[in-house]
Amino acid sequence: MKKILITFAAATIMVSACHTGYQVASVERQRILVDARYDVHPDKKAVGFLAPYKQTVDSVMGPVVGRSSHYMTAQRPEGDLSNLLADILVWAGESYGEQPVFAVYNMGGVRAALPKGEVTYGDVLDVAPFENKIAFATLSGADVLQLFREIARVGGEGLSHSVRLVISRKGELLDATINGEPIDPAKDYRITTIDYLLGGTDNMTAFKKCRNINSPQNAENNSRFVIMNYFREQTRLGREVDAKIEGRVTVKD
Known part of the structure; x- marks a missing residue:
């Protein structure tokens, strides 16, 4: 042999x-x-x-789209970059005639940190390299609670400013509010996320129950371009992009 x-x-x-x-x-x-x-x-x-x-x-990658006030990362239960990305989705709602009450940006969709100082096209592409499009949809309060339980189970995802979750170290949802109010199971909530999650991926099966979906599939609706638009808008206003950890997801024993 x-x-x-x-x-x-x-x-x-x-x-x-x-x-x-x-x-x-x-x-x-x-x-x-x-x-x-x-x-x-x-x-x-x-x-x-x-x-x-x-x-x-x-x-292609070198043009500067804005400035970041500090180095940002996405992490569980909460990170400044994951907070920022969720907030950007809510910010973008006005351009689509939407008024979402909260946003979810999945941790698996964030593939790099954001540098301090100048942020280039390439930096944003590193953060959001996929062809995910922004999406708006409606969920019942009962389904929102299911979604938050699923987020608690994995220890957190990117959530926008209006959301406050209290979870246990075992991944149980202990409390949840939107804009300081308990979630009404019978009420409808307009939300925003990326279209990839609408299929119930990344262990968030509640998204399968979304209704009245608005998710334009043109290239300019890709999440990376939405992020760049936000940076350019802040630059136009003379601002650096900033975000912080502020207790959107709190872990208790």
């Missing part, structure tokens, strides 16, 4: 060859850390090869 070594960037596979084909005999791996050490002595040929592509990418 003949043995063949197949080596990838970070793994070596020992393959046994026989008359009937190939079989994996063993797998070994190693971790290759790619960090700033490779910037000290860059490969000149590689730099030259990438130069024309870098120029094109920089021209």
Whole structure:
């Protein structure tokens, strides 16, 4: 039996060859850390090869859309970036003729932190790289409570300023208010989120019960462009974008 070594960037596979084909005999791996050490002595040929592509990418990703007052991250039970993104969805409602009472932005949809200082197109693309569109919909109060129980179960999601949840360390919903008022199970609530969640994804099955959905599917309604519009508006008003943790989701024993 003949043995063949197949080596990838970070793994070596020992393959046994026989008359009937190939079989994996063993797998070994190693971790290759790619960090700033490779910037000290860059490969000149590689730099030259990438130069024309870098120029094109920089021209697209480099334009500044606004400024951030500080470094922001999305985290559970609450983060300044996840708060900001939910608030931006509510802010955008006016452009769509909507008045949502609250927003949800899922943690899984936030893929990077936001830097302090200048924020570029590329920075926003890193934060929101998917083709998710802004969406408005109606949920009954009973379904809103189900949604908040599902959010409590995973320890929190991005929620807008009007929402206050108290959850237990075991993931139970202990209390929930919107604009300081208890949720009425018989009342309808207009909400905003991203269309990806309307299918009940990310463990938020209550979204499947949404009615009267308004979610334009043109490219400009992508969440990243909504975020950029907010940054540009704040720049026009002479403001840096700011957000803080303010007790939207509180964990109690």
